[in-house]
Amino acid sequence: MTRPSLNDLTAFVAVATHRSFRRAAVELGTAPSTLSHAMRGLEERLGVRLLNRTTRSVSPTEAGLELLGRLQLALTSLDEALDAATAFRGRVAGRVRINAPRVAATVLVRDVLPRMAERFPDVTVDLVVEGRLIDIVSGGFDAGVRLLDSIPKDMIAVPFPVPIGFVCVASPAYLDRAGEPATPDDLRRHRCIGHRLPGGRLYRWEFERAGQELTIDTNGPVVLDDEELMVQAALRGLGIAYVASWAAEAALAEGRLRSVLPGWMHKPERAAVYYPGHRSVPPALRAFLDVVKDVLASPVRGRP
Numbered sequence: 001m002t003r004p005s006l007n008d009l010t011a012f013v014a015v016a017t018h019r020s021f022r023r024a025a026v027e028l029g030t031a032p033s034t035l036s037h038a039m040r041g042l043e044e045r046l047g048v049r050l051l052n053r054t055t056r057s058v059s060p061t062e063a064g065l066e067l068l069g070r071l072q073l074a075l076t077s078l079d080e081a082l083d084a085a086t087a088f089r090g091r092v093a094g095r096v097r098i099n100a101p102r103v104a105a106t107v108l109v110r111d112v113l114p115r116m117a118e119r120f121p122d123v124t125v126d127l128v129v130e131g132r133l134i135d136i137v138s139g140g141f142d143a144g145v146r147l148l149d150s151i152p153k154d155m156i157a158v159p160f161p162v163p164i165g166f167v168c169v170a171s172p173a174y175l176d177r178a179g180e181p182a183t184p185d186d187l188r189r190h191r192c193i194g195h196r197l198p199g200g201r202l203y204r205w206e207f208e209r210a211g212q213e214l215t216i217d218t219n220g221p222v223v224l225d226d227e228e229l230m231v232q233a234a235l236r237g238l239g240i241a242y243v244a245s246w247a248a249e250a251a252l253a254e255g256r257l258r259s260v261l262p263g264w265m266h267k268p269e270r271a272a273v274y275y276p277g278h279r280s281v282p283p284a285l286r287a288f289l290d291v292v293k294d295v296l297a298s299p300v301r302g303r304p
Contacts, residue, residue, distance in 0.1 A: 008042045009071055011035055012050065016060045016068045017140060072140065079282065093122035094284035099136055100145035102227060103164055103244045104271050105129045108145070111295050112288075120287045131198030136276075142285045143275040155274040158292050163268030165245040167252070168205075168260040174237045175258060181240075184214045184264055191239035193230050194223030205242045207264040214264075218242075231257070 014024035014035075021032040028035070043050050050064035060068055082094075100108060105127055116125055128141070136144040147164075151157050174191075181187055184207040195203040202223065207214045220239045224230050227247040234241040235251060240260055245268070251257040273292050275285065 002045050004042055004045055008038050010075065011038050012042055012064075013068060013071050013075060013140075015039060015051065015058060016064055019057065019059050021058060069138075072138065076140075091122055092120050092283045092287045094282065095124045095126055096143070096282075096284040096288045097126045097128065097141045098143050098145065098273075098288070099128050099130055099134060099139065099141045101131050102129050103246070104145040104160075106227075106246060107160065107271075112291055115291050115295055116288060119291060120284075123284045123287050125288065136274075142282065143273055143288070145271060145273050148270040148272045151272060151274045154277060156277040157272040157274045158289060159270050159272040163270045165268030166242060166265060167245045167248055167262070168240055168242050168265070169231070169234050169248045169252065169257040170240040170260050171235055171237045171256065172258055174234075174239065175260070177237075181260060184216050184261060187216050187218055187240065190218075190220075192218035192220040193233045193239050193241040194218065194220055195230065195242060196223050196225040198225070203242070206266060207261065208266050209264045 011024070011028060011030075014027050015021060018024045018027070021035050025032040025035050039051055048063045049061050050067060052059050052061055079094075098108070108127065113125060113127075116123060133146065133150065134141075134144075136142075148157060148159055178190055181190060184205070187205070192205075195205075197203050202217075205216045205218055207216065218240075222233055222238055224233065227243045230241040230243050231247050231251060233239070234243075234248075235256055241248075248257055252259060273289070275281070275289070281289070
């Protein structure tokens with residue numbers, strides 16, 4: 001049997017992970033037809049079907065899943081070996097892949113990435129914005145960002161120093177016109193800007209006061225899946241928005257938005273960058289973590 005090339009094996013990992021020739025082609029910078037041809041050649045050389053194909057989807061076979069799991073570990077080890085070798089150049093280089101929800105990604109883009117670009121210009125930060133929880137190791141990521149309480153205990157976490165809170169906001173013009181709600185139940189008669197979660201369902205607004213918790217289904221003229229767009233909709237007087245506090249802080253400070261139901265909001269929660277603690281840390285990831293620690297906080301092993 002002719003040994004497959006590293007390029008073909010890397011292409012297989014991309015296709016099997018994305019379960020799409022098109023998305024894998026975008027990642028690898030090639031054409032879907034080229035990938036399809038390469039995968040057929042790989043299957044012929046190995047003498048086993050690795051992918052199930054239909055007109056709409058592609059998925060690994062049992063043999064493909066077995067190969068995918070082993071290749072992910074092997075390619076990770078290869079990347080670590082290459083990173084360790086390049087460290088002797090005296091200049092850190094490479095790519096670090098980070099998975100984060102939009103709220104946390106905004107903090108990274110605002111506070112961390114400018115410092116990364118300044119201190120480590122040869123390191124590329126590949127930031128994937130995703131709301132759903134994933135296994136960062138099997139997903140091919142070097143690190144992730146999640147709420148501290150949702151991070152597995154075998155990971156090493158670098159907490160953000162400032163907890164992430166949420167606020168309800170509306171424009172003064174809207175509140176003057178519609179009145180200001182005194183309790184979460186009053187929102188049922190207000191126009192509220194809907195928040196669609198990454199999985200597709202609508203977020204039910206959550207409130208808490210003196211041990212009493214409420215969850216409210218809201219209605220309104222628009223549904224969005226982006227915090228900054230929700231703030232823009234609130235500024236335009238479309239209704240009340242429930243957003244991360246960072247998204248609205250400037251508009252609140254300038255008086256263009258007003259806080260609604262501040263006494264009913266949940267306590268802010270801490271987020272953290274996390275990464276596997278059971279393997280060596282590549283130089284590019286170490287550089288990213290060093291900047292995170294300098295800008296945000298000090299590391300904590302496991303959850304508090």
